[in-house]
Amino acid sequence: MRVVIGLWAVCVSLLLAACASSSGAVSTAPPADVPTTASAYRIGVDDVVQVSVWRSPELSITAPVRPDGNITVPLVGDVTAAGRLPDEVAKEVQSKLATYVREPQVTVILTELRSHEYLSRVRVTGAVRTPVSIPYRQGMTVLDAVLAAGGVTEFAAPDRSGLYRKNGQDTVNYAVKLDRILNRGDLATNYAVAPGDVITVPERAL
CATH class of the missing domain: 3.30.1950.10 (wza like domain)
Structure with a gap:
C-alpha cells in the first residue's frame, strides 16, 4: 500500500511540475537566442x-x-x-x-527608432515611483528602465521583480533580483531589454 501511495505522490509531483512549466513559470535568464538589441x-x-x-x-x-x-x-x-x-x-x-x-x-x-512606436517601447509598472513607457534605446538594461521610472517605492518587493517578454505566442517571465542590482551592485540579472518588454515590480506583503 505504501508503495502505491508513494508512486501516486511521484506522479502528482511530475504533473504539477509539467503544468507549471507550461503556464508561464519564471525563467532564470533570457536565452541567448532571444533578441536583446536593435x-x-x-x-x-x-x-x-x-x-x-x-x-x-x-x-x-x-x-x-x-x-x-x-x-x-x-x-x-x-x-x-x-x-x-x-x-x-x-x-x-x-x-x-x-x-x-x-x-x-x-x-x-x-x-x-521612430516606426512601430508602440511595440518599440519598454514599460515599467508596479511599485515604482513613476510607472513609465519609454522609447527603447540600444544597450538599455533593466536598471536603466527602472531608474527612468524613478526607482522603487518603500512598499516594493524588488527581488521578486520580473521582466516579461513576448516569445512567439507566449509571454516569458525572467526573474529580476532588483534589490541586489540597486543596493549590492550585483548585475547578474541586469538583463539587456528588448523592444516591447515589460518590467514589473510587485509590492511586498504587509
Missing part, C-alpha cells in the same frame, strides 16, 4: 539609419527611411531598408559599392 530589429519607415563606409566619409550618410521604404546612398542610389535587418542593408550597400570602391566595409546602425 541588431534584431527590422527597420521601418521613418526610422533613422546611419550608413558608414570605412575610410570614405563622403559616402557615409545618416537619413530617415522614406515612405517608399528606401534610403539613398551616394554612388549606389536607392536601397530598400524598410522591413530588413541593418546587416542585410549593409551587405547590399557593400555589394553595390564594390563596383566603385575597393573592398568597401559598410556598417548600418539604427540611430532613432
Whole structure:
C-alpha cells in the first residue's frame, strides 16, 4: 500500500511540475537566442539609419527611411531598408559599392527608432515611483528602465521583480533580483531589454 501511495505522490509531483512549466513559470535568464538589441530589429519607415563606409566619409550618410521604404546612398542610389535587418542593408550597400570602391566595409546602425512606436517601447509598472513607457534605446538594461521610472517605492518587493517578454505566442517571465542590482551592485540579472518588454515590480506583503 505504501508503495502505491508513494508512486501516486511521484506522479502528482511530475504533473504539477509539467503544468507549471507550461503556464508561464519564471525563467532564470533570457536565452541567448532571444533578441536583446536593435541588431534584431527590422527597420521601418521613418526610422533613422546611419550608413558608414570605412575610410570614405563622403559616402557615409545618416537619413530617415522614406515612405517608399528606401534610403539613398551616394554612388549606389536607392536601397530598400524598410522591413530588413541593418546587416542585410549593409551587405547590399557593400555589394553595390564594390563596383566603385575597393573592398568597401559598410556598417548600418539604427540611430532613432521612430516606426512601430508602440511595440518599440519598454514599460515599467508596479511599485515604482513613476510607472513609465519609454522609447527603447540600444544597450538599455533593466536598471536603466527602472531608474527612468524613478526607482522603487518603500512598499516594493524588488527581488521578486520580473521582466516579461513576448516569445512567439507566449509571454516569458525572467526573474529580476532588483534589490541586489540597486543596493549590492550585483548585475547578474541586469538583463539587456528588448523592444516591447515589460518590467514589473510587485509590492511586498504587509
